[in-house]
Amino acid sequence: MQASKIAITGIRSAHVGVAAAAHNLANLNTPEFRPVRAVQETAPGGGSRARVVRTSEPAAVEIARELVSMELASVQARASSGVVAAEREMLGSLFDAFA
Numbered sequence: 001m002q003a004s005k006i007a008i009t010g011i012r013s014a015h016v017g018v019a020a021a022a023h024n025l026a027n028l029n030t031p032e033f034r035p036v037r038a039v040q041e042t043a044p045g046g047g048s049r050a051r052v053v054r055t056s057e058p059a060a061v062e063i064a065r066e067l068v069s070m071e072l073a074s075v076q077a078r079a080s081s082g083v084v085a086a087e088r089e090m091l092g093s094l095f096d097a098f099a
Contacts, residue, residue: 002087003083003084003086003087004083004084004087004088005046005047006046006047006048006083007080007081007083007084007087008047008080008084009043009046009047009048009049010047010048010076010077010079010080010083011076011077011080011081012049012050013038013040013048013049013050013076014050014073014074014076014077014080015073015077016038016040016050016051016052017038017040017050017069017070017072017073017076018069018070018073018074019038019052020036020037020038020052020069021038021066021067021069021070021073022070023036024036024061024066025061025063025066027061028061028063032058033058033059033061034054034055034056034057034058034059035054035055035059035061036052036053036054036055037052037053037055038050038051038052038053038069038073039051039052039053
């Protein structure tokens with residue numbers, strides 16, 4: 001699989017992580033709320049995929065945990081975007097060499 005395709009799966013997984021944390025924060029004061037977690041795993045053929053899993057019991061939302069989850073997802077998205085940019089730059093250099 002091309003590096004950019006793998007990186008795009010990382011960006012998608014990061015989006016799921018941010019969305020899950022935002023959902024939890026939005027429901028911070030909802031009685032009997034069951035938080036969700038983004039679970040990331042390796043996708044067949046390369047890359048990653050994320051799925052949302054709801055906790056089995058109602059639980060308090062920990063603001064710090066959700067903010068850290070959002071920051072980690074942000075770092076993942078930036079790193080994956082960097083891979084896409086690097087691949088594009090390398091391909092441009094390769095085309096220039098053969099021009």
